[in-house]
Amino acid sequence: MSNPVTITAPEGLPFIEIVRDFDAPVDAVYRAYADPELVRQWVGPNGYETTVDTYRLETGGRWRYIQRNPAGDEFAFNGVFHRAVPNQEIVQTFEWEGLPEFVSIETMRFTSLGDGRSRVTGWSVFPSVESRDGMIDNGMEHGVVEGYERLDALLR
């Protein structure tokens, strides 16, 4: 049984909170966010193949990857890192290139739970309530849940 993902999307506000615990120490989890070769292996829904175009986790660093579903459709995402504090915090912008007018900003906080366990708390802020709702309607939860399960496997 994998750890549950808790997704909270407050009614009428443009936020999404995502909390997930990992049975791995915080530095290992952070490394899985910092190394593009690892990111490629776990991010996104099952059955999608991710190609990392660029990924440099440091202030001002850019990231961009393309996800390809089994039907061959491609979805590209990009952003910049506002801040990266190893084993503690990442603040980044997030754009789906299909809707470039809606850029969101995400904060991921990494905390140790002791006993070799850790927690990632994500806070996504959208430029409108509608774009937040659209993200949820487009199956974001699937991608998060399945991606984190593949991250579990990678951490083992």
Next chain:
Amino acid sequence: MSNPVTITAPEGLPFIEIVRDFDAPVDAVYRAYADPELVRQWVGPNGYETTVDTYRLETGGRWRYIQRNPAGDEFAFNGVFHRAVPNQEIVQTFEWEGLPEFVSIETMRFTSLGDGRSRVTGWSVFPSVESRDGMIDNGMEHGVVEGYERLDALLR
């Protein structure tokens, strides 16, 4: 008489919209956002002296400036540019270093109104309604109104 600034802060939502027209063509206004030496001269409230630490308007470029009030207190701000489309759009993150846990994201859209006039529409998105309200309570309007009046003078 200078052009009015229209600031809209919708009740219970973490947004601020700022609309301002300029009696200058859109490329001149964009240049005043793109050139750090010009930014230094107009940004912020009257009586503050701005020192630009870094300012590179391009995707992934960083910006940081320090404002010093007449009493000698210093306020530093920084962010990264998610996107910059000359004469059209700037998307950037915004952090006041006094409260680094609240990073906002701002979109500025530049549109021509014809007859050598133009409009800047800003959309700021905060990570909480409280941090949005805090920004307003801390006299943001003053800085915007006075800064844009100095930008008028610069454009003349």
